[in-house]
Amino acid sequence: TASYNALINSLILANHTAAASATFSSLLSSGLPLTTSSLTIFLKILLSSTRANRFDSAYSLLDKMLQYGPPPDAVTYSTLIGALSRAGRIKEAFGILDLMLDNKCCPTPQTYNSLILGYCSQGKIKEAKHFVALIESYGFAPDTFMYTVLIDALSRNGEFDEVESILGESQVKGWKPDEVTYNVYMNGLCKARRIDKAFRLLDTMRCNGLVPNLDTLNILFDCLCRDSMLQEAMDLFGKSSELDWFPD
């Protein structure tokens, strides 16, 4: 069963949905037992369909799992919540969170992060912040993913003071910004033409022991080129090897 699961999931990741479905059918006819993972992967197949009713089939799968087993677990719920959030169906995503709690299934960081990302991608930053405050007040330990999603949204919205204050209290709250956190911040600064500040963050990154990665480099290039600072871009490109960066 685990081998089938791994195979089917790889096919999904490679966008070979038809092959994934076919392989899932083989699993069904093999007589091997289906696990929660198997059905979570099947849920992903349903959700990757382009049909308008893909969520209806997802809901009915979830119902059947609740009724007959194997029962959904946190990954199953998070998978569905993530898909709903990405589709902008936040209200329904929260409905699944309620269902999850009703069934005594404990949410994970991925569960919450998917919901926060859903809010942020709809531009509902206030709601996202409110939700973060809420789960923290329930003792949920903040993680880097969660704050990076928030900082991404705030940065795209130009709310840099807010970003600074979130970063300022990160140590106290028990999380550390990573390279992606700085990347999203720098990306927002670049889009807002605050190029100087973006470059200063490079030093901050390195002081915190973080190595700028390929995305960092591309963010800075894009920003310099947009601002017709081609000369500076060329200079940076020339220096990239001595900074141990590897443009692709």
Added chain:
RNA sequence: GCACUGCUUGA
């Protein structure tokens, strides 16, 4: 043991 979360440009 296998399944769920964040960043750049390009259509």
